[in-house]
Amino acid sequence: MSPLDESRPSGPGGPVLLHHLRLIDGSGREPVPDAALLIEGETVRWAGPGAELAPAQGPVTRVDLGGRTVCPGFVDAHVHFALPGPGASPVLGLYELPSYRTLKVLERLRVTLENGVTTARDLMGLDAGFRQAVAERRIPGPRLLVAVAMLSQRAGHADFTLAGGIDGLALAVAFPQSPPGLVNSVDEMRARVRDLVAVGADCVKLATSGGLASPHDRPEWLGLRHEMVRAAVEEAEAYGGLPVAAHAIGRPGIEAAVRCGVDSVEHGYALDDELRAEMVDRGQYLVPTLLETTQDLDPARTSPKAYEKGVRWHRVAQESVARSVGAGVRIAMGTDSGLAVAHGHNLEELGLLVSIGGMAPMDALVAGTSGAARLCGVGDVTGTLEAGKAADLVVTDVDPLRDLAALGDPAHILAVVKEGRTAVDRAGVLGGALPPLCP
Numbered sequence: 482m483s484p485l486d487e488s489r490p491s492g493p494g495g496p497v498l499l500h501h502l503r504l505i506d507g508s509g510r511e512p513v514p515d516a517a518l519l520i521e522g523e524t525v526r527w528a529g530p531g532a533e534l535a536p537a538q539g540p541v542t543r544v545d546l547g548g549r550t551v552c553p554g555f556v557d558a559h560v561h562f563a564l565p566g567p568g569a570s571p572v573l574g575l576y577e578l579p580s581y582r583t584l585k586v587l588e589r590l591r592v593t594l595e596n597g598v599t600t601a602r603d604l605m606g607l608d609a610g611f612r613q614a615v616a617e618r619r620i621p622g623p624r625l626l627v628a629v630a631m632l633s634q635r636a637g638h639a640d641f642t643l644a645g646g647i648d649g650l651a652l653a654v655a656f657p658q659s660p661p662g663l664v665n666s667v668d669e670m671r672a673r674v675r676d677l678v679a680v681g682a683d684c685v686k687l688a689t690s691g692g693l694a695s696p697h698d699r700p701e702w703l704g705l706r707h708e709m710v711r712a713a714v715e716e717a718e719a720y721g722g723l724p725v726a727a728h729a730i731g732r733p734g735i736e737a738a739v740r741c742g743v744d745s746v747e748h749g750y751a752l753d754d755e756l757r758a759e760m761v762d763r764g765q766y767l768v769p770t771l772l773e774t775t776q777d778l779d780p781a782r783t784s785p786k787a788y789e790k791g792v793r794w795h796r797v798a799q800e801s802v803a804r805s806v807g808a809g810v811r812i813a814m815g816t817d818s819g820l821a822v823a824h825g826h827n828l829e830e831l832g833l834l835v836s837i838g839g840m841a842p843m844d845a846l847v848a849g850t851s852g853a854a855r856l857c858g859v860g861d862v863t864g865t866l867e868a869g870k871a872a873d874l875v876v877t878d879v880d881p882l883r884d885l886a887a888l889g890d891p892a893h894i895l896a897v898v899k900e901g902r903t904a905v906d907r908a909g910v911l912g913g914a915l916p917p918l919c920p
Contacts, residue, residue: 496519498518504518542914549878553866559747559815560603564819566822624862631686632670633688684724713725724856751797766856770798803839845885875896891907
Protein backbone atom coordinates (compact mmCIF):
# COMPACT_ATOMS: atom_id res chain seq x y z
CA MET A 482 0.00 0.00 0.00
CA SER A 483 1.48 3.34 -1.10
CA PRO A 484 0.98 6.32 1.22
CA LEU A 485 0.27 9.85 0.14
CA ASP A 486 3.42 11.27 1.72
CA GLU A 487 4.06 14.99 1.37
CA SER A 488 7.72 14.85 2.42
CA ARG A 489 9.01 15.33 -1.14
CA PRO A 490 8.93 18.59 -3.06
CA SER A 491 6.06 18.87 -5.50
CA GLY A 492 5.25 20.85 -8.60
CA PRO A 493 3.12 23.98 -8.81
CA GLY A 494 0.09 23.63 -6.57
CA GLY A 495 1.32 20.46 -4.85
CA PRO A 496 0.35 16.83 -5.51
CA VAL A 497 -2.90 16.14 -7.34
CA LEU A 498 -4.86 12.93 -6.89
CA LEU A 499 -7.17 11.92 -9.71
CA HIS A 500 -9.55 9.31 -8.33
CA HIS A 501 -12.79 7.47 -9.11
CA LEU A 502 -11.51 6.72 -12.60
CA ARG A 503 -11.12 3.71 -14.86
CA LEU A 504 -7.43 3.26 -15.68
CA ILE A 505 -6.06 1.84 -18.92
CA ASP A 506 -2.34 2.07 -18.25
CA GLY A 507 -0.94 1.33 -21.74
CA SER A 508 0.78 -1.92 -20.76
CA GLY A 509 -1.91 -4.19 -22.22
CA ARG A 510 -3.16 -5.24 -18.80
CA GLU A 511 -6.86 -5.23 -18.06
CA PRO A 512 -8.37 -1.88 -17.06
CA VAL A 513 -8.39 -1.02 -13.37
CA PRO A 514 -11.86 0.01 -12.16
CA ASP A 515 -12.18 2.63 -9.44
CA ALA A 516 -8.51 3.53 -9.83
CA ALA A 517 -6.45 6.48 -8.63
CA LEU A 518 -3.56 8.38 -10.18
CA LEU A 519 -1.25 10.58 -8.12
CA ILE A 520 0.57 13.31 -10.03
CA GLU A 521 3.49 15.13 -8.47
CA GLY A 522 5.12 17.82 -10.57
CA GLU A 523 5.71 16.44 -14.06
CA THR A 524 5.50 12.76 -13.17
CA VAL A 525 3.17 10.01 -12.06
CA ARG A 526 4.00 9.07 -8.52
CA TRP A 527 1.45 6.28 -8.13
CA ALA A 528 -1.20 4.56 -10.28
CA GLY A 529 -3.47 1.68 -9.45
CA PRO A 530 -6.56 0.60 -7.54
CA GLY A 531 -7.86 3.40 -5.37
CA ALA A 532 -8.34 1.05 -2.42
CA GLU A 533 -4.60 0.35 -2.31
CA LEU A 534 -3.60 3.98 -1.85
CA ALA A 535 -3.11 4.84 1.83
CA PRO A 536 -4.64 7.99 3.30
CA ALA A 537 -2.84 11.25 2.69
CA GLN A 538 -0.35 12.53 5.25
CA GLY A 539 -0.46 16.08 3.96
CA PRO A 540 -2.39 18.39 1.65
CA VAL A 541 -3.37 16.84 -1.68
CA THR A 542 -5.71 18.29 -4.27
CA ARG A 543 -8.33 15.68 -5.12
CA VAL A 544 -10.20 15.48 -8.41
CA ASP A 545 -13.13 13.06 -8.77
CA LEU A 546 -13.34 11.96 -12.41
CA GLY A 547 -16.73 10.34 -11.98
CA GLY A 548 -15.76 6.96 -13.38
CA ARG A 549 -14.37 8.32 -16.65
CA THR A 550 -11.57 6.45 -18.43
CA VAL A 551 -7.96 7.65 -18.30
CA CYS A 552 -5.42 6.45 -20.88
CA PRO A 553 -1.78 7.38 -21.43
CA GLY A 554 -1.16 10.25 -23.78
CA PHE A 555 -0.90 8.81 -27.29
CA VAL A 556 2.22 8.59 -29.44
CA ASP A 557 2.10 9.19 -33.20
CA ALA A 558 5.24 7.72 -34.71
CA HIS A 559 4.78 9.24 -38.18
CA VAL A 560 3.70 12.86 -38.70
CA HIS A 561 4.71 15.80 -40.89
CA PHE A 562 3.95 19.08 -39.14
CA ALA A 563 5.63 21.07 -41.89
CA LEU A 564 3.07 19.82 -44.42
CA PRO A 565 -0.34 21.51 -44.63
CA GLY A 566 -2.62 18.51 -45.01
CA PRO A 567 -5.42 18.20 -47.59
CA GLY A 568 -7.06 21.24 -49.08
CA ALA A 569 -3.94 23.43 -49.12
CA SER A 570 -1.88 23.87 -52.25
CA PRO A 571 1.86 23.34 -51.69
CA VAL A 572 2.53 26.08 -54.24
CA LEU A 573 1.36 28.61 -51.66
CA GLY A 574 4.71 28.10 -49.96
CA LEU A 575 6.31 30.17 -52.70
CA TYR A 576 4.34 33.21 -51.55
CA GLU A 577 4.76 32.85 -47.80
CA LEU A 578 7.40 34.28 -45.50
CA PRO A 579 9.19 31.78 -43.23
CA SER A 580 7.69 33.51 -40.19
CA TYR A 581 4.18 32.90 -41.49
CA ARG A 582 4.98 29.26 -42.22
CA THR A 583 6.23 28.89 -38.66
CA LEU A 584 3.02 30.26 -37.19
CA LYS A 585 0.98 27.75 -39.18
CA VAL A 586 3.12 24.93 -37.79
CA LEU A 587 2.43 26.14 -34.25
CA GLU A 588 -1.30 25.75 -34.81
CA ARG A 589 -0.80 22.19 -36.08
CA LEU A 590 1.22 21.31 -33.01
CA ARG A 591 -1.44 22.72 -30.71
CA VAL A 592 -4.41 20.97 -32.30
CA THR A 593 -2.56 17.64 -32.37
CA LEU A 594 -1.78 17.87 -28.67
CA GLU A 595 -5.28 18.93 -27.70
CA ASN A 596 -6.74 15.96 -29.55
CA GLY A 597 -4.80 13.41 -27.52
CA VAL A 598 -1.27 13.05 -28.92
CA THR A 599 1.31 13.96 -26.28
CA THR A 600 4.35 12.64 -28.20
CA ALA A 601 4.93 12.81 -31.95
CA ARG A 602 7.75 11.79 -34.25
CA ASP A 603 8.11 14.19 -37.18
CA LEU A 604 9.62 12.19 -40.03
CA MET A 605 10.66 15.09 -42.25
CA GLY A 606 10.18 18.82 -42.13
CA LEU A 607 10.80 20.20 -38.64
CA ASP A 608 14.19 20.95 -37.16
CA ALA A 609 15.33 20.61 -33.56
CA GLY A 610 14.37 24.21 -32.76
CA PHE A 611 10.70 23.23 -32.64
CA ARG A 612 11.55 20.35 -30.31
CA GLN A 613 13.39 22.75 -28.00
CA ALA A 614 10.57 25.30 -27.98
CA VAL A 615 8.04 22.61 -27.07
CA ALA A 616 10.31 21.13 -24.39
CA GLU A 617 10.76 24.58 -22.80
CA ARG A 618 6.97 25.11 -22.94
CA ARG A 619 7.36 28.22 -25.06
CA ILE A 620 4.72 26.77 -27.40
CA PRO A 621 2.11 24.05 -26.82
CA GLY A 622 2.65 20.80 -28.65
CA PRO A 623 3.41 17.13 -28.29
CA ARG A 624 6.82 16.04 -27.05
CA LEU A 625 8.73 16.13 -30.34
CA LEU A 626 11.20 13.77 -31.96
CA VAL A 627 12.53 14.99 -35.30
CA ALA A 628 14.14 13.31 -38.29
CA VAL A 629 14.75 16.73 -39.94
CA ALA A 630 15.13 15.31 -43.47
CA MET A 631 14.24 12.21 -45.49
CA LEU A 632 17.11 10.51 -47.32
CA SER A 633 16.92 8.79 -50.70
CA GLN A 634 18.99 8.52 -53.84
CA ARG A 635 18.50 10.70 -56.91
CA ALA A 636 15.18 9.83 -58.59
CA GLY A 637 14.01 8.36 -55.30
CA HIS A 638 11.19 9.36 -52.98
CA ALA A 639 13.09 12.35 -51.57
CA ASP A 640 13.70 13.75 -55.05
CA PHE A 641 10.92 16.15 -56.02
CA THR A 642 12.95 18.05 -58.60
CA LEU A 643 10.46 19.12 -61.26
CA ALA A 644 11.12 19.32 -65.01
CA GLY A 645 11.84 23.04 -64.82
CA GLY A 646 14.45 22.51 -62.13
CA ILE A 647 12.32 23.65 -59.16
CA ASP A 648 12.48 21.57 -56.00
CA GLY A 649 8.86 20.57 -55.45
CA LEU A 650 9.61 19.42 -51.92
CA ALA A 651 10.65 22.96 -51.00
CA LEU A 652 7.19 24.08 -52.09
CA ALA A 653 5.37 21.47 -50.04
CA VAL A 654 7.42 21.56 -46.85
CA ALA A 655 7.36 24.62 -44.62
CA PHE A 656 11.16 24.77 -44.33
CA PRO A 657 14.07 23.69 -46.54
CA GLN A 658 15.62 20.34 -45.64
CA SER A 659 18.97 20.94 -44.02
CA PRO A 660 20.95 18.88 -44.65
CA PRO A 661 19.42 18.06 -48.05
CA GLY A 662 17.86 14.65 -48.58
CA LEU A 663 19.50 13.34 -51.76
CA VAL A 664 22.41 10.92 -51.42
CA ASN A 665 24.11 8.97 -54.19
CA SER A 666 26.81 6.85 -52.61
CA VAL A 667 27.67 4.93 -49.48
CA ASP A 668 30.13 7.60 -48.39
CA GLU A 669 27.54 10.34 -48.94
CA MET A 670 25.06 8.36 -46.85
CA ARG A 671 27.48 8.05 -43.94
CA ALA A 672 28.25 11.76 -44.13
CA ARG A 673 24.59 12.74 -44.35
CA VAL A 674 23.63 10.71 -41.28
CA ARG A 675 26.45 12.45 -39.39
CA ASP A 676 25.11 15.78 -40.62
CA LEU A 677 21.71 14.87 -39.20
CA VAL A 678 23.26 13.97 -35.86
CA ALA A 679 25.03 17.33 -35.85
CA VAL A 680 21.78 19.27 -36.32
CA GLY A 681 20.05 17.35 -33.55
CA ALA A 682 18.02 14.63 -35.28
CA ASP A 683 16.42 12.07 -32.97
CA CYS A 684 16.08 9.43 -35.68
CA VAL A 685 17.00 8.76 -39.29
CA LYS A 686 14.35 8.62 -42.03
CA LEU A 687 15.19 6.68 -45.19
CA ALA A 688 13.11 6.14 -48.32
CA THR A 689 13.99 2.59 -49.37
CA SER A 690 11.18 2.46 -51.93
CA GLY A 691 9.55 4.85 -54.31
CA GLY A 692 6.44 6.69 -53.22
CA LEU A 693 2.98 7.79 -54.26
CA ALA A 694 3.57 11.54 -54.56
CA SER A 695 7.17 11.65 -55.78
CA PRO A 696 7.50 12.37 -59.51
CA HIS A 697 10.40 10.15 -60.62
CA ASP A 698 9.69 6.75 -59.13
CA ARG A 699 7.07 4.14 -58.33
CA PRO A 700 6.42 2.37 -55.02
CA GLU A 701 7.58 -0.97 -56.43
CA TRP A 702 11.02 0.44 -57.25
CA LEU A 703 14.00 0.20 -54.93
CA GLY A 704 14.67 3.66 -53.51
CA LEU A 705 18.04 3.00 -51.87
CA ARG A 706 20.58 0.29 -52.62
CA HIS A 707 21.15 -2.22 -49.83
CA GLU A 708 24.69 -1.05 -49.17
CA MET A 709 23.44 2.50 -48.61
CA VAL A 710 20.74 1.36 -46.20
CA ARG A 711 23.29 -0.69 -44.27
CA ALA A 712 25.59 2.32 -44.08
CA ALA A 713 22.81 4.48 -42.65
CA VAL A 714 21.90 1.85 -40.06
CA GLU A 715 25.56 1.44 -39.03
CA GLU A 716 26.05 5.19 -38.63
CA ALA A 717 22.82 5.59 -36.67
CA GLU A 718 23.88 2.79 -34.35
CA ALA A 719 27.31 4.35 -33.89
CA TYR A 720 25.75 7.67 -32.85
CA GLY A 721 23.84 6.52 -29.80
CA GLY A 722 21.64 3.95 -31.47
CA LEU A 723 19.32 6.40 -33.22
CA PRO A 724 16.21 4.62 -34.52
CA VAL A 725 16.02 4.23 -38.30
CA ALA A 726 12.62 4.49 -39.98
CA ALA A 727 12.20 3.42 -43.60
CA HIS A 728 9.47 4.62 -45.93
CA ALA A 729 8.90 1.34 -47.76
CA ILE A 730 5.82 0.53 -49.85
CA GLY A 731 6.81 -2.02 -52.54
CA ARG A 732 8.52 -5.33 -51.82
CA PRO A 733 12.07 -4.42 -52.98
CA GLY A 734 12.14 -1.43 -50.65
CA ILE A 735 10.65 -3.39 -47.77
CA GLU A 736 13.19 -6.18 -48.28
CA ALA A 737 16.07 -3.68 -48.22
CA ALA A 738 14.73 -2.10 -45.03
CA VAL A 739 14.11 -5.35 -43.20
CA ARG A 740 17.30 -7.17 -44.15
CA CYS A 741 19.53 -4.17 -43.57
CA GLY A 742 18.24 -3.77 -40.03
CA VAL A 743 16.00 -0.71 -39.78
CA ASP A 744 13.88 -0.31 -36.67
CA SER A 745 10.58 0.36 -38.41
CA VAL A 746 8.99 -0.11 -41.80
CA GLU A 747 6.69 2.83 -42.52
CA HIS A 748 3.65 1.85 -44.62
CA GLY A 749 4.84 -1.66 -45.57
CA TYR A 750 2.02 -2.19 -48.04
CA ALA A 751 3.58 -5.03 -50.07
CA LEU A 752 4.81 -7.11 -47.14
CA ASP A 753 4.70 -10.84 -47.79
CA ASP A 754 4.80 -13.73 -45.37
CA GLU A 755 8.56 -14.25 -45.77
CA LEU A 756 9.35 -10.67 -44.82
CA ARG A 757 6.74 -10.64 -42.06
CA ALA A 758 8.46 -13.64 -40.47
CA GLU A 759 11.81 -11.85 -40.68
CA MET A 760 10.36 -8.74 -39.04
CA VAL A 761 9.00 -10.85 -36.20
CA ASP A 762 12.39 -12.53 -35.71
CA ARG A 763 14.20 -9.18 -35.73
CA GLY A 764 11.66 -7.40 -33.52
CA GLN A 765 11.07 -4.73 -36.15
CA TYR A 766 7.97 -2.53 -36.12
CA LEU A 767 5.43 -1.84 -38.81
CA VAL A 768 3.84 1.62 -38.86
CA PRO A 769 0.94 1.01 -41.27
CA THR A 770 -0.43 4.60 -41.59
CA LEU A 771 -3.91 3.33 -42.42
CA LEU A 772 -5.50 6.74 -41.97
CA GLU A 773 -3.65 7.98 -45.02
CA THR A 774 -5.10 5.12 -47.11
CA THR A 775 -8.70 6.04 -46.24
CA GLN A 776 -8.56 9.62 -47.51
CA ASP A 777 -10.49 10.43 -50.67
CA LEU A 778 -8.15 10.97 -53.59
CA ASP A 779 -8.92 14.02 -55.71
CA PRO A 780 -7.75 13.58 -59.33
CA ALA A 781 -8.13 17.33 -59.82
CA ARG A 782 -5.41 18.03 -57.24
CA THR A 783 -2.79 15.57 -58.42
CA SER A 784 -1.31 14.17 -61.59
CA PRO A 785 -3.00 11.20 -63.31
CA LYS A 786 0.11 9.14 -62.52
CA ALA A 787 -0.01 9.95 -58.81
CA TYR A 788 -3.77 9.35 -58.67
CA GLU A 789 -3.41 5.91 -60.25
CA LYS A 790 -0.63 5.02 -57.82
CA GLY A 791 -2.72 6.12 -54.86
CA VAL A 792 -5.83 4.12 -55.80
CA ARG A 793 -3.83 0.95 -56.41
CA TRP A 794 -1.55 1.07 -53.40
CA HIS A 795 -4.16 2.11 -50.87
CA ARG A 796 -6.10 -1.02 -51.79
CA VAL A 797 -2.97 -3.13 -51.38
CA ALA A 798 -2.30 -1.52 -47.99
CA GLN A 799 -5.69 -2.30 -46.56
CA GLU A 800 -5.54 -5.89 -47.74
CA SER A 801 -2.05 -6.38 -46.28
CA VAL A 802 -2.12 -5.00 -42.76
CA ALA A 803 -4.39 -7.64 -41.22
CA ARG A 804 -2.02 -10.35 -42.43
CA SER A 805 0.87 -8.51 -40.77
CA VAL A 806 -1.08 -8.28 -37.53
CA GLY A 807 -1.96 -11.97 -37.75
CA ALA A 808 1.68 -12.87 -38.31
CA GLY A 809 2.64 -11.19 -35.04
CA VAL A 810 4.52 -8.20 -36.48
CA ARG A 811 4.90 -5.43 -33.91
CA ILE A 812 2.62 -2.51 -34.74
CA ALA A 813 3.09 1.15 -33.78
CA MET A 814 0.59 3.90 -34.46
CA GLY A 815 1.47 6.42 -37.15
CA THR A 816 -0.78 8.54 -39.34
CA ASP A 817 1.28 10.42 -41.96
CA SER A 818 -0.65 13.52 -40.84
CA GLY A 819 0.15 16.54 -42.95
CA LEU A 820 0.22 14.72 -46.27
CA ALA A 821 -3.33 13.63 -47.13
CA VAL A 822 -4.45 13.58 -43.49
CA ALA A 823 -5.49 16.74 -41.65
CA HIS A 824 -3.65 17.51 -38.43
CA GLY A 825 -5.49 16.67 -35.22
CA HIS A 826 -7.29 13.57 -36.49
CA ASN A 827 -4.51 11.23 -35.35
CA LEU A 828 -6.55 9.02 -33.04
CA GLU A 829 -8.80 7.94 -35.90
CA GLU A 830 -5.92 5.57 -36.70
CA LEU A 831 -6.75 3.51 -33.60
CA GLY A 832 -10.20 2.58 -34.86
CA LEU A 833 -8.75 1.65 -38.26
CA LEU A 834 -6.21 -0.67 -36.65
CA VAL A 835 -9.24 -2.56 -35.33
CA SER A 836 -11.66 -2.33 -38.28
CA ILE A 837 -9.10 -2.81 -41.07
CA GLY A 838 -6.11 -4.31 -39.30
CA GLY A 839 -8.08 -6.79 -37.22
CA MET A 840 -6.36 -5.84 -33.97
CA ALA A 841 -8.07 -6.27 -30.63
CA PRO A 842 -8.91 -2.86 -29.14
CA MET A 843 -6.42 -3.30 -26.28
CA ASP A 844 -3.66 -4.23 -28.73
CA ALA A 845 -4.44 -1.13 -30.79
CA LEU A 846 -4.25 1.00 -27.64
CA VAL A 847 -0.83 -0.49 -26.88
CA ALA A 848 0.26 0.28 -30.45
CA GLY A 849 -0.66 3.91 -29.83
CA THR A 850 0.95 4.18 -26.40
CA SER A 851 3.73 1.95 -25.04
CA GLY A 852 4.45 0.27 -28.38
CA ALA A 853 4.97 3.51 -30.27
CA ALA A 854 6.90 4.95 -27.33
CA ARG A 855 9.34 2.02 -27.39
CA LEU A 856 9.82 2.35 -31.14
CA CYS A 857 10.56 6.07 -30.78
CA GLY A 858 13.07 5.47 -28.00
CA VAL A 859 11.05 7.17 -25.25
CA GLY A 860 9.54 4.12 -23.58
CA ASP A 861 11.32 4.95 -20.34
CA VAL A 862 9.66 8.39 -20.31
CA THR A 863 6.12 7.89 -21.55
CA GLY A 864 3.70 5.37 -23.06
CA THR A 865 2.39 3.90 -19.80
CA LEU A 866 0.86 5.36 -16.68
CA GLU A 867 3.06 4.09 -13.88
CA ALA A 868 5.24 5.51 -11.15
CA GLY A 869 8.21 7.45 -12.47
CA LYS A 870 6.83 8.08 -15.96
CA ALA A 871 5.75 11.45 -17.31
CA ALA A 872 2.22 12.43 -16.36
CA ASP A 873 0.96 12.30 -19.96
CA LEU A 874 -2.69 11.30 -20.04
CA VAL A 875 -6.04 11.58 -21.78
CA VAL A 876 -9.43 11.66 -20.04
CA THR A 877 -12.33 10.36 -22.15
CA ASP A 878 -16.04 9.74 -21.65
CA VAL A 879 -16.08 6.59 -23.80
CA ASP A 880 -14.94 3.03 -23.18
CA PRO A 881 -12.13 2.59 -25.72
CA LEU A 882 -12.38 -1.19 -25.48
CA ARG A 883 -15.98 -1.04 -26.73
CA ASP A 884 -15.77 1.93 -29.12
CA LEU A 885 -12.16 2.71 -29.91
CA ALA A 886 -13.09 4.67 -33.03
CA ALA A 887 -14.83 7.25 -30.82
CA LEU A 888 -11.44 8.49 -29.60
CA GLY A 889 -10.97 9.97 -33.06
CA ASP A 890 -13.71 12.50 -32.27
CA PRO A 891 -12.27 15.43 -30.25
CA ALA A 892 -15.60 15.76 -28.45
CA HIS A 893 -14.71 12.58 -26.55
CA ILE A 894 -11.24 13.85 -25.57
CA LEU A 895 -12.39 15.63 -22.44
CA ALA A 896 -8.93 16.59 -21.18
CA VAL A 897 -5.27 16.16 -22.11
CA VAL A 898 -2.43 16.42 -19.62
CA LYS A 899 1.22 16.55 -20.64
CA GLU A 900 4.00 16.35 -18.05
CA GLY A 901 1.56 17.09 -15.25
CA ARG A 902 0.16 20.21 -16.89
CA THR A 903 -3.20 20.77 -18.53
CA ALA A 904 -3.04 21.11 -22.30
CA VAL A 905 -6.82 21.25 -22.69
CA ASP A 906 -9.82 20.64 -20.41
CA ARG A 907 -12.84 20.81 -22.69
CA ALA A 908 -15.31 19.52 -20.12
CA GLY A 909 -13.80 21.14 -17.04
CA VAL A 910 -13.21 17.72 -15.46
CA LEU A 911 -9.86 18.75 -13.95
CA GLY A 912 -11.27 21.87 -12.36
CA GLY A 913 -8.02 23.82 -12.63
CA ALA A 914 -6.23 21.44 -10.28
CA LEU A 915 -3.21 21.14 -12.60
CA PRO A 916 -1.29 24.16 -13.90
CA PRO A 917 -1.64 25.10 -17.59
CA LEU A 918 0.92 23.70 -19.99
CA CYS A 919 1.97 27.10 -21.30
CA PRO A 920 1.12 29.85 -18.80
